[in-house]
Amino acid sequence: MGSWVVIVICASLAVVVLKDVECQNIVYIDNGALQGATETVQGRRVDVFLGIPFAKPPVGDLRFRLPEPAENWEGVKDATAFGPACMQNLPNPFGFPDPETISEDCLTLNVFVPGSTNSSNNKAVMVWIYGGGYITGGTSTYSFKEFVLNGDVIVVSMNYRLNVFGFLSTGDDSVPGNIGLWDQIEALNWIKKNIQYFGGDPGRVTIFGESAGGSSATQLALANASSGLFQRLISQSGTTSAFWAVSENGPQLAVRMGSIVGCPTANTTALVDCLRTIEAEALLNASVKATIGLTGYFYIPSVDGIMLTKPISEMLSDPVVLERLHSLDFVTGILNGDGGILVLNKFSDGIDPLLFRDTLIPFWTKLEVGNNTDIINAITEFYYDKTATKLETARDFVDLGTDLLFTHPMFKFIESHLSEGGGSTYLYYFMRKPLYGNVMLGSPSWFQRASHGDDLHFMIGSHEPFVSRATFTEDEKYLSGMMIRYWANFAKTGNPNMPEPVPAIWEEYTVNKEHYLEFGDVIVGKRRVIPKRVKFWMKTVPRILARSN
Known part of the structure; x- marks a missing residue:
C-alpha cells in the first residue's frame, strides 16, 4: 500500500479518501452515515456502497414476519463489502456461482454509482432482483460496476429471503406467505427515501431481474403495495404467469416440515412459534x-x-390491477435455449423419441395445464416426431421446455400488458451463446444454444464477469456494451432507442406488428418471433381449453 492519502470534501456532502485506484467516501442517508469505496474501472470512476441494511435482521421472533425498516446507527457504517446472502442450500443446483457466505441476517442492499456520488446528479435508477427459483441466489455474485459506467445509471441490488425463510406459507394469518416479495418492496421503499443522497432520481426507477427475479418483477407490478415505487420493469426469462412462479402447496409443506423437526402441527400458530425456535440450518x-x-x-x-390477491389469471383480468400494470413501461424476452435448464447433467446422447412422447411430454405438460388429455395429445402432435433421431428429439424437448416454462407465460403477460395509451412494450429474443460456454454448468455437448442465464454473461460484462472463469472476445464485449445501452436507455426514457445511439432500432411490440429485437451474431429488429410455436400456445391451446371447459 504505502500510497499518499488526500482527503477531499465534495459538494454532495461525501468525504472522499483518494488512493492509487481505490478510495473511500461517506454518504449521509436517513439511517446514518455510510462509508463506501471508490474504484477506477477501465479508467473511469465508480462509487460502490455495499452491504447496507434496509431492514432489521429477520431473526428470532422476526423470522417469517414482514420486514421492518432498518434501525438508525451511530457513527459511520462500513459499506465496502457485500453482506451475506440469505439462507440457502449450497452448491447452487442450477450451476450459478455460489455466494461466499450465507446467514439468516441478510437483508442488505448495494448501490453502484457511475462517477462521483453527488446528490444533484438525478440519474435514472435500476433495481436488480436476482433469480434462482426463489430458493437460491444473492447479490454478491453480481458486480454492476461496468454496467453503471457504460449505462450512466445507478444500480441497486438487494437480498431477499429465500426458500422456507422467504416463502413459507401456512395458508392463513400465521404466515400468509410471500415474505421474500415483501423484502423486495421494503428495499424499494428504502430506495424511494434514500436514493436521492446517491444522486438517483426516485421518480425514475426500473426494476429488472432474470428467471425468478423476472417473475418477481412482474409480481411486484401486480401488487398494490408496490404502487409508486417504480415506473418500468424488465423481465428476463421469467414472468408470474409461469406455473413455477406460484404454488398452492405451502400449507402441506409447513405441516410436513413441522413433523420433521418435532413441532406441533394441529394449530398453525403453535406450529410457526415452534418453527421460529429451530436452528436455521436444521430448518433448511x-x-x-x-x-x-x-x-x-x-x-x-x-x-x-x-x-397476490387472487390467482394470477384472475389478477390479469382485474380492471384495478390492469390499470396499474398498464401504467408501467415493460421490456421482456427469452433465450432460444431457455429450456436447456431441463437437460443439465442428463441426456448426454440425446433423448429416445418414445421416452419423449410417453414420459417427458405428459409429465411437464401436467405441471402447466393439469391432466388434460386433449392438451397432452395436441402438444405431442406438435413437438413429437417419430422419425427424429435422439439428438433431434432432445432439441425438440428443449423447445418444449422453453415454451412451457418461459415463452407461453411471457406472451400471456404481454397480452395483458398491451393497452391503448398505456406503457410501452418491448420484446427481445436472445440467441448468443457465450464462446467460453454456457453460464449453467452441465449442458450436454449437443446443446449449442443460448441457455437459461447466458444473458447474465453479457449483462454484467467483462470487468468482473458473472462467472469467474468466463472470458470475452472483442465481439462479445461489443454485444455486452450494446445490451447495457438498450437497458439503460429504457430506464432513462421508457424507450430503449434513446438517448444514446443504438445499432438497431427496437420497435415497440404491438398486436398487429409483433416487433422484437434479436440479439444474435448481429443485433437486428425483426417481426413475429418463433411464430408457429407462439401461435400454437396463444391460439391453439386456448381453443382446446375452451372446448374442454
Whole structure:
C-alpha cells in the first residue's frame, strides 16, 4: 500500500479518501452515515456502497414476519463489502456461482454509482432482483460496476429471503406467505427515501431481474403495495404467469416440515412459534426433506389474499390491477435455449423419441395445464416426431421446455400488458451463446444454444464477469456494451432507442406488428418471433381449453 492519502470534501456532502485506484467516501442517508469505496474501472470512476441494511435482521421472533425498516446507527457504517446472502442450500443446483457466505441476517442492499456520488446528479435508477427459483441466489455474485459506467445509471441490488425463510406459507394469518416479495418492496421503499443522497432520481426507477427475479418483477407490478415505487420493469426469462412462479402447496409443506423437526402441527400458530425456535440450518434441511415424494415447485410465491390477491389469471383480468400494470413501461424476452435448464447433467446422447412422447411430454405438460388429455395429445402432435433421431428429439424437448416454462407465460403477460395509451412494450429474443460456454454448468455437448442465464454473461460484462472463469472476445464485449445501452436507455426514457445511439432500432411490440429485437451474431429488429410455436400456445391451446371447459 504505502500510497499518499488526500482527503477531499465534495459538494454532495461525501468525504472522499483518494488512493492509487481505490478510495473511500461517506454518504449521509436517513439511517446514518455510510462509508463506501471508490474504484477506477477501465479508467473511469465508480462509487460502490455495499452491504447496507434496509431492514432489521429477520431473526428470532422476526423470522417469517414482514420486514421492518432498518434501525438508525451511530457513527459511520462500513459499506465496502457485500453482506451475506440469505439462507440457502449450497452448491447452487442450477450451476450459478455460489455466494461466499450465507446467514439468516441478510437483508442488505448495494448501490453502484457511475462517477462521483453527488446528490444533484438525478440519474435514472435500476433495481436488480436476482433469480434462482426463489430458493437460491444473492447479490454478491453480481458486480454492476461496468454496467453503471457504460449505462450512466445507478444500480441497486438487494437480498431477499429465500426458500422456507422467504416463502413459507401456512395458508392463513400465521404466515400468509410471500415474505421474500415483501423484502423486495421494503428495499424499494428504502430506495424511494434514500436514493436521492446517491444522486438517483426516485421518480425514475426500473426494476429488472432474470428467471425468478423476472417473475418477481412482474409480481411486484401486480401488487398494490408496490404502487409508486417504480415506473418500468424488465423481465428476463421469467414472468408470474409461469406455473413455477406460484404454488398452492405451502400449507402441506409447513405441516410436513413441522413433523420433521418435532413441532406441533394441529394449530398453525403453535406450529410457526415452534418453527421460529429451530436452528436455521436444521430448518433448511427439514424444508428439503418435506418435499420428498412430492411433485412440483416448492417454497415459491403463493396467492395470499394480500399481495397476490387472487390467482394470477384472475389478477390479469382485474380492471384495478390492469390499470396499474398498464401504467408501467415493460421490456421482456427469452433465450432460444431457455429450456436447456431441463437437460443439465442428463441426456448426454440425446433423448429416445418414445421416452419423449410417453414420459417427458405428459409429465411437464401436467405441471402447466393439469391432466388434460386433449392438451397432452395436441402438444405431442406438435413437438413429437417419430422419425427424429435422439439428438433431434432432445432439441425438440428443449423447445418444449422453453415454451412451457418461459415463452407461453411471457406472451400471456404481454397480452395483458398491451393497452391503448398505456406503457410501452418491448420484446427481445436472445440467441448468443457465450464462446467460453454456457453460464449453467452441465449442458450436454449437443446443446449449442443460448441457455437459461447466458444473458447474465453479457449483462454484467467483462470487468468482473458473472462467472469467474468466463472470458470475452472483442465481439462479445461489443454485444455486452450494446445490451447495457438498450437497458439503460429504457430506464432513462421508457424507450430503449434513446438517448444514446443504438445499432438497431427496437420497435415497440404491438398486436398487429409483433416487433422484437434479436440479439444474435448481429443485433437486428425483426417481426413475429418463433411464430408457429407462439401461435400454437396463444391460439391453439386456448381453443382446446375452451372446448374442454
